[in-house]
Amino acid sequence: MRILFIGDVVGDQGMDMIQTYLPRLKRDLKPQATIVNGENATPVGRGISEAIYKALLSSGADVVTMGNHVWDNREIFDFIDSTKKLVRPANFPGRDVPGRGFTTLQVNQKKLGVINLQGRVFLPPLDDPFQVADRIVDELRQQTDMIFVDMHAEVTSEKRAMALYLSGRVTAVVGTHTHVQTNDGQILTGGTAFMTDAGMTGPDDGILGMKPEAVIGRFLDQRPARYEVATGPNKQLSGCIVDISDTTNQATAIKPILINRDHPYLN
Incomplete structure (x- = not known):
């Protein structure tokens, strides 16, 4: 099996990159499952709407x-309970x-579980993600x-x-949130694929997708600043491909995907 994962989609430019390149990536890479992080996908770069959620699915997620x-976008309360394909952090x-904090997906003769967890260091103090992971992984491994x-x-x-905590118990752990793709993809000893961060999909002219002026100003004067999604001409798409053995159900490879002005998509 092959899983395509796309990192944090940010604003209209992120959605444009998804709608432009995700169908091409699926055509050329032929993943059997595609997962997209959409927590920044609204035009203001925070939260998701039902229309954007449906657009992500229509594009191939x-x-x-x-x-x-x-x-952050309160519209989510109107539709999140009605879908199995939108997964929020399980440790709220x-x-x-x-x-829901996890879901399952039937892929040909295989069944894939997808879990979303949120860390607690420098983020709101949610429940312990390690203990929550234990409970959910134990449940999903049965089905x-x-x-x-x-x-x-x-x-x-x-x-x-x-x-490392879940190595050998899950197929892949891929990080999101920091919006910078890392070059450390590896297969851990237990057969689990890992990458610290898949990167972001959206504006390539700002700072983590935001207009640089406000971010730089915050560093200079330490006063509150209103962050807005960057609007420059350059955009990027980041993510990774995870290959999995159909015999052992263990990961065999993880490779980054990056499309931007320096890494154009040639297919």
Whole structure:
């Protein structure tokens, strides 16, 4: 099996890159499952709407994962409970949390589980993602052949810790949130694919997708600043491909995908 994963989609430019290149990537790479992180996909770069969610599915996503901005567009409360294909971080605290933290996908003769987790270092103090992962992974291992984890976290150590903690129990742990693609894809000893961050899909002229003036100003004067999605002419798409053995259900390879002005898509 092959899984295509696309990192955080940011704003209108991110959606444009998805609609332009995701069908081509699926045509050329032939993944059996496609997962897209859409937590920044609205025009303001925070949250998701039902129309954008449906556009991601129409462009080729099988599952849409989220992150710390999941609730930032309140429209999500109107539709999140009605779909199995939108997955928010599973470790939000409290009872009756809207939506779901994991889902399953039938892929030919195989069943894939998809889990979304959020880290706690430099992010809101959600429930312990490691304990939540234990519970969900134990449940999914009884009903699925493979498990993919989107680990939405700020620090590299927390993402790698989760990957090593789950090594041998899940098929892949890929990080999101920091919007910078890392060059550390590897297959861990237990047969689990890992990459610290898949990168972002959206404006390539800003800082993590935002207009640079406000971000730089915040560094200079430490005063609150309103971040807005960058609008320059350059855009990027980032993600990765994970190949999985149909015999062992273990990952065999993980490779980054990057499309931008320096890495044009030639197919």
